[in-house]
Amino acid sequence: MTERVLPVLDDPETAGFWAAAAEHRLVVRACAACGKEHHLPRAFCADCGTVSDHWVDVPPRGRLVSWTTVQHQVHPGYPTPYTVLLVELEDRPGMRMVGQLPGQPVTPLTAGQPVEAWFEHVDDTVLPQWRPTEGEWSS
Amino acid sequence: MTWRPGSCAVVGIGATDFSKDSGRSPLTLAAQAAHAALADAGLTAADVDGIVRCDMDTIYPAALAEALGVPDLGYWGDAGPGGSGPAAMVGQAVAAIEAGLATTVVVFRALNGRSGLRYGKGAATDVRAGGEASYEDLYLPYGMQTAGQFFALLAQDHMNRYGKTQEGLAEIALACREHANANPAAQFHDRTMTEESYYASRMLSTPLRLFDYCLESDGAAAVVVTSAERAADLRQKPAYVASVAQAAGPEPQPGLMFPMLTRTEMLTTPAVDCARRLFGRAGLTAADVDVAQIYDCFTITVLLQLEDYGFCGRGEGGEFAAAGHLRLSGDLPINTSGGHMSEAYIHGMNHVVEGVRQVRGTSTAQVPGAQVSLVTSAPPPGASALLLTAEAS
Numbered sequence: 001m002t003e004r005v006l007p008v009l010d011d012p013e014t015a016g017f018w019a020a021a022a023e024h025r026l027v028v029r030a031c032a033a034c035g036k037e038h039h040l041p042r043a044f045c046a047d048c049g050t051v052s053d054h055w056v057d058v059p060p061r062g063r064l065v066s067w068t069t070v071q072h073q074v075h076p077g078y079p080t081p082y083t084v085l086l087v088e089l090e091d092r093p094g095m096r097m098v099g100q101l102p103g104q105p106v107t108p109l110t111a112g113q114p115v116e117a118w119f120e121h122v123d124d125t126v127l128p129q130w131r132p133t134e135g136e137w138s139s
Numbered sequence: 140m141t142w143r144p145g146s147c148a149v150v151g152i153g154a155t156d157f158s159k160d161s162g163r164s165p166l167t168l169a170a171q172a173a174h175a176a177l178a179d180a181g182l183t184a185a186d187v188d189g190i191v192r193c194d195m196d197t198i199y200p201a202a203l204a205e206a207l208g209v210p211d212l213g214y215w216g217d218a219g220p221g222g223s224g225p226a227a228m229v230g231q232a233v234a235a236i237e238a239g240l241a242t243t244v245v246v247f248r249a250l251n252g253r254s255g256l257r258y259g260k261g262a263a264t265d266v267r268a269g270g271e272a273s274y275e276d277l278y279l280p281y282g283m284q285t286a287g288q289f290f291a292l293l294a295q296d297h298m299n300r301y302g303k304t305q306e307g308l309a310e311i312a313l314a315c316r317e318h319a320n321a322n323p324a325a326q327f328h329d330r331t332m333t334e335e336s337y338y339a340s341r342m343l344s345t346p347l348r349l350f351d352y353c354l355e356s357d358g359a360a361a362v363v364v365t366s367a368e369r370a371a372d373l374r375q376k377p378a379y380v381a382s383v384a385q386a387a388g389p390e391p392q393p394g395l396m397f398p399m400l401t402r403t404e405m406l407t408t409p410a411v412d413c414a415r416r417l418f419g420r421a422g423l424t425a426a427d428v429d430v431a432q433i434y435d436c437f438t439i440t441v442l443l444q445l446e447d448y449g450f451c452g453r454g455e456g457g458e459f460a461a462a463g464h465l466r467l468s469g470d471l472p473i474n475t476s477g478g479h480m481s482e483a484y485i486h487g488m489n490h491v492v493e494g495v496r497q498v499r500g501t502s503t504a505q506v507p508g509a510q511v512s513l514v515t516s517a518p519p520p521g522a523s524a525l526l527l528t529a530e531a532s
Contacts, residue, residue, distance in 0.1 A: 005284070007276030008269040014276055040274050040398055065405075066299065068291035070282060072343035074261035078282045086292050086400055094390075094403035100281040111299035127280055 004077040006125045013042050016055045021126040024119045027055040028095060039095045060117030062087040064132065065096060069104040087115045087130045099130025107135030140237075142420045145531035147233040148370040148377035151180025151363035152492045157326050157483030160254040161357035168359035169198045169249035170206035176361040177207075181374035182243065184208040187363075189241030191228045193248045193486060194219030197256075203247065214241035220395055222434060223385075223517030224248075225487035226525040230383035232364035242365060248488035249359035257355055261285045278397040286436060287352055289396055289519075291344040294439040297406055298346060300454060305346065307457030308438040309337050311473075312350045312480060314465040315435065319477025322503040326354055327481040351438040353479035360488040362495065367531055378498040378512070382421035382526040386412035391520060399519045410447035410515065413522040418449075421526045423511060425449040428526075430497045430506040431471060431513040432490035435478045444515055448524075467504050475504040487516040491525065498529050 009018045020027040029041035032052035036045055043051045066086040073080045081104045089095040099115075113132055120127045131137075153175025155161070155168050163171075177183060184207045190200035192215070200215035214235050218227035225248065232244035252258065261284035269276025283289065298304040316332040319325035332350065340349040370377035388409030392398035399405070418424055425448055433448075435441045442456040450471055451459035465473045476482045476493040483489055494514035496502040512527040 005268050005279045007280050008267045011270045011272065011276060013272050014269065014274065017277075040277070040393060040401055042272070042393070066292040066296040067345075068288055068295060068347075069345040070288055070343075071345070072287075072341070074259070074285055075282070078284075082282050084281060084283050084288060084292070086296075094401060096401045098278060098281045098283050098397075098400070100283075111296070122280075125280075129281075 004122055005075065006122060009125065016053060017041060018125070020055060021119060021128045024126070026058050026060045026117050026128050028058050030054055030056045037092070058089055058092065061090045062115050062130065063090065064109060064111060064113045064115050066111070067109050085115065085130050097128070097130065101131055101137065101139070103137060103139030105135060106138050142382070143237070144381045144421050145367055145379040145528065147236050147364055148367050148379045149229070149362045149495045149527065150365050150370045150373045150375055150377055151176040151182065152495050153179055154324070154360040154489065154492055155358045157324065157356050157358040157485070159357065161251055165196070165198050165249040165251055165359070166202055166206050168357070169203050169247050169361070172249065172359035172361040173203060173207055173245045173247050176245065176363045179375060180363045182363060185210060186243045187245055188212065189214035189232060189235050189244035191215065191231045191244060191246045192217045193221065193224040193228060195221045195486070196248060196250070198249055203245070214244070218523070220520055221517070222436060222487045223519070223521045223523055225491050225523070226383055226514055226516040227385045227523035229362065229364060229380065229491060229525055230385065230523065233380050233383060236364065236366055242369070244364045245361055246364060247359060247361035248486050250486060251357040252484055253355040253357050255357070259285055259287065259355055272393055274394040274398050283397060286396060287347060288344045289400070290437040290439050291347045292400060293406060293443065294346050297439065297442070297457070301457060303457030303461050304442070305457070307442050307460035308351055309334060310460045310463065311438040311441045311465060312337055315474045315478045315480045317466060318475045318504040319481030322476050322482060325477040325482040326356060327477065347437060347439065353436045354481070354484045356483040356485060358483050358485055360485045360492050362491055376499050378495040378527040379531050380525060381423065381528040381532065382417050383523070384413050384416035384420060385521060385523040386416060387521040388412045394520070396519050406443060408443055408447050408518040408522060410444050410518055410522040413524050414448045417524045417526060423526060427511050428471065428513045429509040429511050430475060431473050432475070432478065432494045432515070433473050434487050434490060434515045434517050435474060435480050438480070440518070441473065448513070448515070467506065472504070472506050475502050475506070490514050490516070494525065494527050498527050
């Protein structure tokens with residue numbers, strides 16, 4: 001299998017996300033001074049003007065918002081079909097992440113169904129991933 | 140200083156042929172389109188003192204000035220990102236003219252979008268994704284690598300919440316193709332589409348099929364902008380800029396595209412805020428629009444903008460499109476040259492050119508007596524739009 005695309009691990013805005021993932025922790029960025037959570041993660045807090053590098057653990061649970069099963073291959077490292085899930089973190093409106101599963105759902109997906117995070121090891125990198133908690137899947 | 144509706148006008152339009160392999164550089168394409176636009180206006184390179192480009196163009200203003208033979212370029216600018224540029228690019232030309240920084244401005248977009256840099260090809264294979272606060276690292280490794288996959292998520296979300304989405308998408312594709320079939324310059328001029336062939340087209344990224352996608356094209360388009368006073372003495376009937384607007388909306392998000400998936404209201408695009416500004420500046424409403432060139436990288440992009448620009452209610456885009464309003468026989472004909480999906484993908488600039496044709500009365504799918512012509516550029520990540528009118532105000 002051709003190599004997958006891996007994330008940079010040293011972008012000052014997102015490095016903490018990947019560092020936590022390596023420890024199988026799911027985190028979002030929060031201002032060290034006022035606690036305001038920033039997703040997408042960023043160092044500068046517009047609420048108080050503080051620049052910080054602080055992260056808080058969040059439960060590895062969410063709800064499915066949308067999805068697409070990719071059938072047209074554009075990257076050799078990503079054989080089709082595969083399905084991208086857009087999920088929203090539990091109790092955090094608008095805080096959304098994507099996950100990817102090989103194959104496609106057999107049981108039709110529904111908006112709002114529960115999803116859980118899992119951690120995928122690819123070479124030296126750990127990707128927080130997502131999957132439905134129920135239903136059949138064909139890979 | 141307040142906005143002056145109709146203070147400036149588009150006085151020249153030009154384009155190259157549209158193809159899969161131009162065999163020419165973007166510089167040559169840009170020069171050809173700009174030269175044609177100047178000739179159309181009855182002007183020469185010596186009259187040009189300003190050039191505005193798209194931020195994703197590979198050609199810089201001074202390069203085009205050289206290729207065209209502009210002797211003394213005194214103003215340049217660029218706007219974007221990408222497809223949200225063209226209307227804003229015309230806006231920059233107007234702003235420069237109104238501020239006394241230029242008198243005659245060429246606005247252009249040139250690309251070898253099929254034979255050269257293809258936007259549909261997805262992520263590179265040999266580098267890690269992300270960095271420089273692009274946030275691509277949060278998406279590309281997950282196989283979220285093209286604009287089509289991004290818009291597929293929006294389309295599925297719309298289907299989850301509202302009705303008639305699929306029927307609307309089909310009708311948008313069919314309307315654009317029907318209009319392209321009347322336009323000899325359109326890449327798909329000779330290729331008809333039926334409802335059957337739409338549904339038979341290959342599924343690329345559910346729920347979007349091949350015919351929900353725009354073309355990839357080589358070509359260029361350009362317009363010339365000058366003051367209304369000067370426009371009165373030129374060759375063509377002026378298309379007055381009644382209004383131009385840009386908007387990034389609430390929670391615009393960083394990056395170029397994928398981060399928009401974290402906007403709280405994912406299906407409400409910045410076009411809403413752009414529309415408020417656009418119609419407000421012109422003293423017009425959506426009901427006044429006779430014809431619209433709506434940015435169509437995908438069918439769903441059009442459907443969302445029908446709601447955002449106020450042609451129908453929130454969630455009613457599918458129903459509105461499916462009702463047939465978007466054809467030449469309907470009350471809101473769209474993309475009358477075929478748009479990105481059936482004419483060519485010139486990154487929103489061919490829409491500006493066609494918007495001018497409608498005001499002039501020279502389109503191959505002319506709306507009789509069109510007075511108010513809307514042109515939209517993108518989203519994402521921001522939106523810009525133009526209202527062109529047949530009368531100065």
